Amino acid sequence: MKKWKCVIADDEPLARELISDYTDKVPFLELKGVFKDAWEVREFLKSNKVDLLFLDIEMPGLDGLTFIKSYPTRPKVIFITAYRKYAVDAFEVKAIDYLLKPISFERFLKAVSDLDNEAEIKHTKDHIFITHERQQVKVMLSDIKYIEARGDYLKFYLESQKPILTKMTLKTLIEELPESFIQIHRSFVINQDKIMAYQKEKVKVGEDWLTISRSFKKDLNLGD
Structure with missing residues (x-):
C-alpha cells in the first residue's frame, strides 16, 4: 500500500488537531508536518517532498488559494474551510475535494478514499x-x-x-x-x-x- 505523505496548514488550533487525528486513523496517510499558515508550508516544501496538502483557505498573511496558485509544482490539495464561497476557485486549481467545517470523519474519509485507489506505475x-x-x-x-x-x-x-x-x-x-x-x-x-x-x-x-x-x-x- 502506498503511503501518501501529507501536511496540514490551518490557523485554527482545533482544526489542526482534528485533521491530525483523522490522518492518524487512515493507514495510507503519513502526516509529515502541521503548520499554522501557508508561509510555513512553503518553507517546508523547499526541502521536503509531500503528496498531499490539507489546506485552509482563509489564513493570515497568505491565503490557501493564493499560495496554491503561486506554487508551480504543487502536491495534490484538499481544501478545508468554513466558507462555501470559495468552492469554484478551489476546483479551478484542481483540488481533490473541498471540505466544509465542521468536518466529520466520514466526510474526511470519503475525500481521501480515491487516493488509495490511484494507480502506481x-x-x-x-x-x-x-x-x-x-x-x-x-x-x-x-x-x-x-x-x-x-x-x-x-x-x-x-x-x-x-x-x-x-x-x-x-x-x-x-x-x-x-x-x-x-x-x-x-x-x-x-x-x-x-x-x-x-x-x-x-x-x-x-x-x-x-x-x-x-x-x-x-x-x-x-x-x-
Whole structure:
C-alpha cells in the first residue's frame, strides 16, 4: 500500500488537531508536518517532498488559494474551510475535494478514499506494470502507441489488445517513461517509434491522427 505523505496548514488550533487525528486513523496517510499558515508550508516544501496538502483557505498573511496558485509544482490539495464561497476557485486549481467545517470523519474519509485507489506505475527498461481493474497489468513499452489523458484517468492505446484505462496523472506517468515517449499535447503522450506519418500540426500514430500543440512541438523531432 502506498503511503501518501501529507501536511496540514490551518490557523485554527482545533482544526489542526482534528485533521491530525483523522490522518492518524487512515493507514495510507503519513502526516509529515502541521503548520499554522501557508508561509510555513512553503518553507517546508523547499526541502521536503509531500503528496498531499490539507489546506485552509482563509489564513493570515497568505491565503490557501493564493499560495496554491503561486506554487508551480504543487502536491495534490484538499481544501478545508468554513466558507462555501470559495468552492469554484478551489476546483479551478484542481483540488481533490473541498471540505466544509465542521468536518466529520466520514466526510474526511470519503475525500481521501480515491487516493488509495490511484494507480502506481512500476517499470523496468522494457515494460511497465499499471493498475487496471484492481490488478497489476504488465504492458510492454514497445506495445504502447500513445496515451490519452482523460481527467484523472489515462487511456493506454496498445497494438496487441484493447485500450487500458487506469487512474493516474499524465505528469506522474511522463516522469517514469523513457525518452522515446514525448508529450505532443496536454492530452497526449506518444511513442515516437509508432509514428506512421506527420503534417505540420498533427501526427499519425498507428491509425489515429493526433494534434500537436504549439507549446510541445519543439520537443518532437520530426526531421524538419
